Amino acid sequence: xxxxxxxCDLQHCSLCKGCxxxxxxxxxxxxxxxSFKKGEPxxxxxxxxxxxxxxxxxxxxxHKRWGDEKELIVRFAGPGxxxxxxxxxxxTFYPVSATALENVSACFINLxxxxxxxxxxxxxxxxxxxxxxxxxxxxxxxxxxxxxxPVKGRVAYALLKLEEKFGLDDQGLLxxxxxxxxxxxxxxxxxxxxxxxxxxxxxxxLIEFSGKDVQIxxxxxxxxxxxxxx
Numbered sequence: 001x002x003x004x005x006x007x008c009d010l011q012h013c014s015l016c017k018g019c020x021x022x023x024x025x026x027x028x029x030x031x032x033x034x035s036f037k038k039g040e041p042x043x044x045x046x047x048x049x050x051x052x053x054x055x056x057x058x059x060x061x062x063h064k065r066w067g068d069e070k071e072l073i074v075r076f077a078g079p080g081x082x083x084x085x086x087x088x089x090x091x092t093f094y095p096v097s098a099t100a101l102e103n104v105s106a107c108f109i110n111l112x113x114x115x116x117x118x119x120x121x122x123x124x125x126x127x128x129x130x131x132x133x134x135x136x137x138x139x140x141x142x143x144x145x146x147x148x149x150p151v152k153g154r155v156a157y158a159l160l161k162l163e164e165k166f167g168l169d170d171q172g173l174l175x176x177x178x179x180x181x182x183x184x185x186x187x188x189x190x191x192x193x194x195x196x197x198x199x200x201x202x203x204x205x206l207i208e209f210s211g212k213d214v215q216i217x218x219x220x221x222x223x224x225x226x227x228x229x230x
Contacts, residue, residue: 018124
């Protein structure tokens, strides 16, 4: 991590768009922009909470320890998204880790100033409340999937959620490059099982790989896997 010489334009992240215009000079004075290389952590699980990050460029995975030497990816963040908010509350330690999936630029807001921002900017505080509610719904859906959905359905669900979040590039590929291990961690399964399922989906011509990049060939058929009882 190193401090960046380039700051965001105070227009595109969720915090900048949600704040009062009169608050933007204070925000500008209290932010620090950091650059992270691919694979570099923004923070680790159980680190002391010092502040909140807003992604300006690049993509970040938010993940949690899952058993011995395994991880579960709970969400992804892209430009404009908040990271580190799960550390807010009575506990003073981050309950998750955040790692750059590619070169990332992110604005850091120290905790005291962020809390002051919430008290002053009521519209932003409300939008953050709605974001928390949505995250809770997604977490509950993921828990139901882990308990009741077959692994093949979970892998299909993961691919469709990635398309929903990041869209497609000009070649029709998912606009995010992930290792098969990351796909496994997002689907809540092992690498070996995910590799087998991805091979099956490729053979069934539902997806196609180009290196680490994935193209969804038949989104409707993938969606039907979410309803399959086996």
